[in-house]
Amino acid sequence: MAEKKPSVWTSIRFWRRSAAWVTGFATILLIWLTFDTMGQIRMGTDEELAKGIKRRIPAPTVINYKIGYKYDEKRGLEAPVIGPEKQPLFGKELSPKEARALLHLGKLTVQAKNCMDCHTLLGNGAYYAPDLTKAWLDPMWEKTMPAMTGKKTKEEAMVAFLMHPERYPTHARMMPNLGITEQEAKGIVAFLKHMSSIDTNGFPRGFSKTIKEYETGGTYAK
Amino acid sequence: MLNKTAHLSPSKQLAMNYFRVAIVLFGAQLLMGLIAGLQFLYPSFLYGIFDFNVARMIHINALVVWMLYAMIGSVYLMLPDETGIEHPVAIGLGKLAFWVLTLAVTVVVLVFIFIQVGPGKESSIWFINEGREYLEAPRWADIGIVVVVLIFYANVFFTYMKGKKTGIMTVLVADLMALAGLYLAGMFFTDNISMDQYWWWWVIHLWVEATWEVFVGALAAYGLIRVINAKREVVEMWLWIEVLMLFGSGILGLGHHYFWIGTPEYWWEIGALFSALEPVPLVAMFVHVLYDWGKEQGQTQAQGGRTAIKNGPAMAWISVNAFGNFLGAGVWGFFHTLPQVNIYTHGSQFTAAHGHLAFFGAYATILIGMMYLGIQDSYGVKRMKATFNSKMAIFLITFGVLGMTVALTIAGYEQVLVERAELGAGWQAFFTAQNLPWYIQAQTWREIMGVVTFIGFVYLLIDLLTIGKKEAAQA
Numbered sequence: 001m002a003e004k005k006p007s008v009w010t011s012i013r014f015w016r017r018s019a020a021w022v023t024g025f026a027t028i029l030l031i032w033l034t035f036d037t038m039g040q041i042r043m044g045t046d047e048e049l050a051k052g053i054k055r056r057i058p059a060p061t062v063i064n065y066k067i068g069y070k071y072d073e074k075r076g077l078e079a080p081v082i083g084p085e086k087q088p089l090f091g092k093e094l095s096p097k098e099a100r101a102l103l104h105l106g107k108l109t110v111q112a113k114n115c116m117d118c119h120t121l122l123g124n125g126a127y128y129a130p131d132l133t134k135a136w137l138d139p140m141w142e143k144t145m146p147a148m149t150g151k152k153t154k155e156e157a158m159v160a161f162l163m164h165p166e167r168y169p170t171h172a173r174m175m176p177n178l179g180i181t182e183q184e185a186k187g188i189v190a191f192l193k194h195m196s197s198i199d200t201n202g203f204p205r206g207f208s209k210t211i212k213e214y215e216t217g218g219t220y221a222k
Numbered sequence: 223m224l225n226k227t228a229h230l231s232p233s234k235q236l237a238m239n240y241f242r243v244a245i246v247l248f249g250a251q252l253l254m255g256l257i258a259g260l261q262f263l264y265p266s267f268l269y270g271i272f273d274f275n276v277a278r279m280i281h282i283n284a285l286v287v288w289m290l291y292a293m294i295g296s297v298y299l300m301l302p303d304e305t306g307i308e309h310p311v312a313i314g315l316g317k318l319a320f321w322v323l324t325l326a327v328t329v330v331v332l333v334f335i336f337i338q339v340g341p342g343k344e345s346s347i348w349f350i351n352e353g354r355e356y357l358e359a360p361r362w363a364d365i366g367i368v369v370v371v372l373i374f375y376a377n378v379f380f381t382y383m384k385g386k387k388t389g390i391m392t393v394l395v396a397d398l399m400a401l402a403g404l405y406l407a408g409m410f411f412t413d414n415i416s417m418d419q420y421w422w423w424w425v426i427h428l429w430v431e432a433t434w435e436v437f438v439g440a441l442a443a444y445g446l447i448r449v450i451n452a453k454r455e456v457v458e459m460w461l462w463i464e465v466l467m468l469f470g471s472g473i474l475g476l477g478h479h480y481f482w483i484g485t486p487e488y489w490w491e492i493g494a495l496f497s498a499l500e501p502v503p504l505v506a507m508f509v510h511v512l513y514d515w516g517k518e519q520g521q522t523q524a525q526g527g528r529t530a531i532k533n534g535p536a537m538a539w540i541s542v543n544a545f546g547n548f549l550g551a552g553v554w555g556f557f558h559t560l561p562q563v564n565i566y567t568h569g570s571q572f573t574a575a576h577g578h579l580a581f582f583g584a585y586a587t588i589l590i591g592m593m594y595l596g597i598q599d600s601y602g603v604k605r606m607k608a609t610f611n612s613k614m615a616i617f618l619i620t621f622g623v624l625g626m627t628v629a630l631t632i633a634g635y636e637q638v639l640v641e642r643a644e645l646g647a648g649w650q651a652f653f654t655a656q657n658l659p660w661y662i663q664a665q666t667w668r669e670i671m672g673v674v675t676f677i678g679f680v681y682l683l684i685d686l687l688t689i690g691k692k693e694a695a696q697a
Binding site for chain 2: 010011012015016018019022023026027029030033034036037038040041042043056057060100103104105106107108109110111112113114115116117118120121122123124125126127128129130131133134135138139140166170171172173174176177178179180181184187191195198199200201202203204205206207208209210213
């Protein structure tokens with residue numbers, strides 16, 4: 001009986017080797033998938049946009065287009081609809097270079113003002129204030145906020161609000177004044193419009209219902 | 223916890239320094255949480271002076287930093303015991319790194335408190351606030367952290383190479399390298415928010431759901447050997463099985479953060495499958511702790527002894543860790559990890575509920591346990607028994623965090639059903655849910671349970687400061 005070998009299941013060497021193999025395999029798979037994802041989430045180009053080639057993350061010049069969010073029967077989820085009609089931000093169509101610069105300013109400002117520790121972006125951040133993934137498409141910006149800020153368009157209303165949120169309270173929980181300048185506010189608007197064009201696999205679900213209700217005179221129409 | 227460390231090895235003295243700063247930052251984390259929680263109920267509280275974003279930023283950063291401090295402390299604590307070397311090769315540099323890091327953390331916190339946010343320029347990212355949840359520390363501090371961590375790692379690595387190479391140390395040395403390297407993935411700027419979050423999750427997820435978990439496995443292994451005299455062969459075999467399961471599920475479990483950030487749809491299946499497996503090792507870790515405890519206790523009694531436990535409070539915290547890790551990270555994580563559920567729950571109070579119980583259960587608990595081991599060494603106490611304060615601390619903190627988690631889960635249900643499912647997640651939908659009476663009730667309970675947690679912390683602080691002296695006097 002003394003000859004009997006101990007079971008492999010109680011061998012440290014077996015488990016150490018298995019751990020190394022499994023970890024190595026998982027890591028290699030993750031790196032491979034990362035390469036694939038990198039290709040799919042790089043920002044698109046202006047040419048692709050003009051030709052109507054769909055990218056998950058469109059070029060910064062997407063801010064020159066009208067953006068919608070509709071239920072896609074085939075995918076079974078909501079997806080952004082870009083163009084084909086144009087809807088330039090602040091009434092002026094931007095060149096690829098200008099659009100990129102404005103988006104850059106917006107992203108920098110969003111980080112420097114620490115938006116993410118109240119709001120969520122693509123669902124990540126803090127849960128004290130509304131998710132901003134599709135904020136550009138929020139029906140509140142159609143009539144309510146332009147009326148409150150005394151501006152004609154939603155982008156102008158957004159700029160006015162971002163510069164002085166304390167002047168336009170909608171609820172007891174208010175956004176504080178973060179010292180955002182007019183140019184920075186325009187950058188943020190470009191960032192938000194760009195973010196609303198990202199294909200997020202249907203998150204937030206049901207947001208298109210909110211838009212539709214507004215358009216048909218439902219809950220959000222005032 | 224103070225002054226009694228002169229006879230300790232230099233490595234353990236340094237460990238105690240790290241623990242001291244960690245416990246202060248833990249207190250800061252709780253205070254900031256109380257402020258932020260109160261702002262949910264009274265939005266005008268400190269409005270325009272110390273806004274929610276500031277309180278919340280310091281709340282989560284103090285959390286991460288105190289845990290990193292306690293983790294480094296734990297490594298310096300076990301280094302002499304595991305390697306048999308009392309003087310890590312570059313202990314002088316290690317001490318210097320401690321002071322540099324502490325100075326840097328102080329400056330960062332002061333800037334967060336008094337400057338808060340900056341203009342939309344690169345200089346803000348470099349000197350004020352990087353504005354990416356958990357990684358808000360400005361870039362200069364990032365670089366400083368990397369340098370300090372390199373010094374720490376060099377100390378661990380070369381001491382390991384020189385001394386005994388136990389299984390625990392082998393796991394730790396490999397794990398720490400991955401942990402430190404991953405931080406680099408969070409140190410760049412991009413205009414592409416999807417790309418930004420892709421790499422941001424490499425740091426956050428591969429820390430808390432992979433490398434930190436393995437780290438905890440190594441700490442538990444060390445703790446069990448020290449506290450209940452568990453057999454090294456058994457503990458180290460378990461550790462390798464845990465590494466296998468934790469990395470096997472956790473690395474690709476990263477996919478559950480890639481459902482909705484612009485990344486391709488195949489992450490649904492990968493993320494769902496592997497993150498659903500993540501609780502498995504946590505069950506195993508729990509079983510392992512109870513099994514070893516029962517075994518050693520039985521043997522002790524058979525030999526006529528009364529208890530196998532040589533450090534009561536440490537064992538209590540290790541046990542809470544074993545169960546809390548499974549409950550907070552495992553069960554509460556699984557609640558909302560499948561894309562079919564997560565499309566509604568993503569970015570809601572559900573996430574906050576999971577976050578509170580998981581960070582506490584998986585990390586805070588065992589790190590507090592390590593502090594008790596450090597105190598035992600400092601005062602040379604052979605058998606450290608839990609005092610009244612230790613019991614109050616563990617009871618109130620655990621009860622408080624569980625209470626907060628339940629309250630936030632209820633708030634999460636309310637939010638998900640009303641804001642997401644019923645109203646479709648817009649601006650008004652958000653506030654309609656936030657203003658529901660049941661939601662407000664849940665947030666009220668969260669704050670009450672936060673206060674309970676804080677009272678528990680006060681007991682903990684008193685206990686850490688006094689238990690060593692008390693028990694040394696009795697012995």
